Amino acid sequence: MKIGIMSFAHHHGEAYIQNLRANPGVELVGVADNESDRGKRIAEQHGTQFFQTYNSLIDAGPDGVIICSENNQHRPLVELAAAGGIHVLCEKPIAATVLDARAIVNACNQANVILMTAFPMRFSTPLMEVKSRIDSGELGEIYCFSATNQGELPKKHRDWFVDKDSAGGGALMDHTVHLVDIMRWYLASEVREVYAQTNKIFHAEEVEVETGSLELITFEDGRFASIDSSWSRPQYWPSWGGLAFEMITERGAIIVDAFRQNLTIYRKDLGRAGWAYWGSDANQAMVDEFINAIQDNRQPAVTGYDGLKAVEVVEAAYRSAEGGQPVSLPLE
Amino acid sequence: MKVGIVGVGFMGMTHAQAWSETEAQIGGIIAETESEAQALAARYGAIVYPNLEAMLPNVDVVDICTPTHTHYEMVIVAASQGKDIICEKPLARAVEQAKEMINTCRKYGVQLFVAHVVRFFPEYKLAKDAIDEGQIGRPGVLRLSRGSFRPKKPVGNWFLDEAKSGGILMDLMIHDFDYARWIAGEVKTIFAKKVSSGNPDAPIDYGLAILKHENGAISHISGAWAYPPPTFRTHIEIAGDAGLIEFDSDATAPITSLLQSRESDSQDVGLPSSPLSESPYTTQIKEFYAALQGHKSARVSAADGLAAVQIAEGALDSARLGKAIELENLAEVRS
Structure with a gap:
């Protein structure tokens, strides 16, 4: 199971690297970040590949991505991943507006990819x-x-x-x-x-x-x-x-x-x-659930719809x- | 100074004990039936009177410890006879009554104090002092909670009759409405919700309220008659722009008892208890006593009592109507 991380705007992204590494079924394919200094530094620290663009990370063909951007950047990144047929675990709140949250849920439904909201609680x-x-x-x-x-x-x-x-x-x-x-x-x-x-x-x-x-x-x-x-x-x-x-x-x-x-x-x-x-x-249990949902081709315990309702x-x-x-x- | 106490429930008994620690004399006691008053009267050498009219000529001060809905009439009668008055909280069941009580006392030139005893609890007073000293800067968000079990009465449980007591929002949460106002000033709007179980096997009442103060601070007040007897717990959290005050009655209990259980009856109403050299109820009565003698002013006024009733009435209106209630400026409070 190949997983990538998009953006480290949210500091949880670094914790998710550890969580992914702790899951034996996961291969961390790499990370992308529009702030390339930050992305490179974190990629080096954790010994993983840094992709210059989000598109190049998508092209590397991960099964799923974890999106840790600023709230107002969730929508373009989820849409990019969904268009590539890649499953998404998106940091909370899933969007800053209902309009964006609906668009995010619709994009994943139409692309038939899993959308999970990062609600670790x-x-x-x-x-x-x-x-x-x-x-x-x-x-x-x-x-x-x-x-x-x-x-x-x-x-x-x-x-x-x-x-x-x-x-x-x-x-x-x-x-x-x-x-x-x-x-x-x-x-x-x-x-x-x-x-x-x-x-x-x-x-x-x-x-x-x-x-x-x-x-x-x-x-x-x-x-x-x-x-x-x-x-x-x-x-x-x-x-x-x-x-x-x-x-x-x-x-x-x-x-x-x-x-x-x-x-x-x-x-x-x-x-x-x-x-x-x-x-x-x-966080570990949440990341594991994302991986298991992809593996089993089923909805995760907490979905993008739950993120939208919040x-x-x-x-x-x-x-x-x-x-x-x-x-x-x-x-x- | 001769004091006449009306009511011999928990509050009447507690006030009698407090008065006995002052120089004042307990001159008279009134209960619903004369026999109920006998034991207390005997303990303090007081005379049992059949009613207020019979007692008034023989006392200087009346201390009203009766159910909330009876406060109005008693205060009007006592004031018109020129007696100073101490009245249990809530001052009245309704704002209009409380206003009239204050104006009547002013008309007859008598003093009126309302027993918001929470202001006399040392933890609450210390928090107030710390804030006044600027220890946490400007308060931004206040969280105050108070919880116990549903009050029991063998007969005539007026606490549970909202027409008489105002229910949990007025009877219990008024303590923290008053305290929030003491800390953060006048309240502009209130929004409240409450639940009261109709199931006799589930004796649960719970209320939540959000207050917006004129100075911009916001307060969250919760009240519970929901815990198993003899629970009584209170909590304070006041966050300022330069610090935070926390108080938890359970966490600060100096004694924790883990005794093998033995069947025991709990009291009728949940009560706070922390071992202190002087009961806050006594501190309160002593301060009112000094104020009655003109020695010093009391930390809580009748106008404060009216303001607290106004907040509680706003909470009841909000819970009933499902909308936020704007509180009007009361001349009796602002003047």
Whole structure:
């Protein structure tokens, strides 16, 4: 199974190299990046081939590619891969707009290639455990969620994360989609309505996009959930952020912290405590699923359609934040 | 100073204990039936009165610890008799009532305090002080939560009657509405959702609210009557542009008991508990007592109580109508 990586605009791309290498069925054919200095450096570091253009990587005939570009570059790269009959694992959010997300899904459907959205939380072992407890009936009916996916300002990884054009937005765009996807998965229901409030108090001088974001979403069956996707973790917090929620059911509450499995290490070099994660690597399980889906010629556990549905919620949230009232889905 | 306490539920008993730690004298006690008041009256050497009218001539201050829907009428009666008043939160079940209570107290020149006790809990006060000192810069996103089990009452459970208590959004979440406003200032809009299970085997109420403050900060408030007794947990997270405050009642419990279980009855309502040299309820009553004597002002005013009722009423309206509610400027709050 030959896999390539397109763009390292998203820093996850380097982690995916490790994940691909850890899968014995995979041959990393090489990487391409429009920022050739960055691409060459990473290719050298990991001992893989650097392709000067995305087209030349496609011509090398990979079975699948992982796309880690800026959000607004997902569409042209997915369309290029799909046109070449190559399966796609696309970084989240699958696009910055519903328009692009639909085009991405359609392009892959028409080309009959697999489109998987990089939603690693679907492969988080604590979150999978909760899913199986829901499905077993042990927890009874689910009523609502209070959820957080807060982070630090991601600018330290890449500048484009805080650029309105490249990313499509700020904290709301960056972190809402994971929890929306988890809730759609748990509830097997679609979002009907979205309310959002945003602000820019954190890093007000540094960025133009929103850094504070709270949403309250309602599903078709009336169940509801709040999502805090703020970039509210300071850089001196023990980790980058986290994903956690309280789920209220007819039996009470389940409180889940997907990144709780860590050591606290008090480090002289940092001058503070840090959290070192020892839980299972969800990215590995996600990449393995992509490979298995290609191998078995089937849909992956999380698809491009799931990515599109999450982007719809994000776009509705921006409209609500602007208008001050909840916004109904589907969008007009 | 003679204090008359109305109501002998958890709050009436707690306030009586707090008053006993001041120089004030508990002069009278009223309960729904005289027999219910006897034990408490005997403990503090107080007289049991059959009703408010009978007690008022014999006390200087009335401390109202009765169900929310009864506050309005009692405050109007006590104020018109020239008595200073301490009233449990929520100040009233409705904004219009709370306004009238405040205006009536002003008319008769009596003092009115509302017992938003959360402001007296040391962790909440310390967070407020840290913010006022600029330790975390300007607050941007506040997350406040409070959770316990559905209040139980052998008879007449007024907590669960939304017409009387306002349900979870008003009775429980008003604590954090008030606190959010204390930290981030006046609230401009509110959007809220709640769920109340009708299934008697699933005693679950849960509410979520998003507040937008006039200064641009946003607050997320959640309230739960959903956990198994005797759970009571609170959480604070206030993120500023130069720092972050976190508080978790479970994580900061100085004692964790892992005792072999023995059947025991839990109390009727979930209560916070952390070992302290002085109960926050006592701190509160002492501060009101000093304020009544004109020694110093209290950290929470009747106007704050009205503002909190307004936010809670906005939450109820939002949950019912499914839209965000804009809160109007109240002259009683701003003046």
